[in-house]
Amino acid sequence: MAKLFFRYSAMNAGKSTSLLQIAYNYEEQGQTVQLFTAGIDDRSGKGRIASRLGLQRQADVFDADTDFLSLLSSRTELACVLIDESQFLLPAQVRQLHQLAHTADIPTICFGLRSDFQGNPFPGAAYLLTLADDIEEIKTICACGRKATMNIRLDDHGHRVREGEQVEIGGNNRYLQVCARCFYSEHVRAKFALASAKKKAAHQ
Structure with missing residues (x-):
């Protein structure tokens, strides 16, 4: 049975690198994946997922009007959905992705931040922490050497x-x-x- 996954971390932990590696692994086996990133994040160009290591590729964008169930529930060829910058998802969109995994049997892996610069949760992250079936922290370090959270x-x-x-x-x-x-x-x-x-x- 498919699951909704949430892979979270502080900044600069390699979330985008991990996402792109997973996409590559699926495609190397001849399987189809769908990549999304937040339309609001245009640091590398609109609809582009880029890692600090130099890896990058084009992706579809999501915004407040994106309905993941309408877009993806009939895509029976999809092996996996990968979402970067998932902290910018709306709570309703997180629920759509959870429903998608469990009713359309499409594994969905979300990568994002858990909290903002004031230590407050992003609404999308809060719902992912509530609904995701599998949650994992991607670790990175602070300038002092301790684990950065x-x-x-x-x-x-x-x-x-x-x-x-x-x-x-x-x-x-x-x-x-x-x-x-x-x-x-x-x-x-x-x-x-x-x-x-x-x-x-x-x-x-």
């Missing part, structure tokens, strides 16, 4: 931003993954700024 937002100077809209699209120049201790610390700005500067230099 949280995300922080940075301004253009590498200083932490604590207020603002939940959604602000950005990559290594805007976000860092941190452990819970560093997330709550008031004395780690220099470390954040240094880590941000190193990331910027590596991508120039």
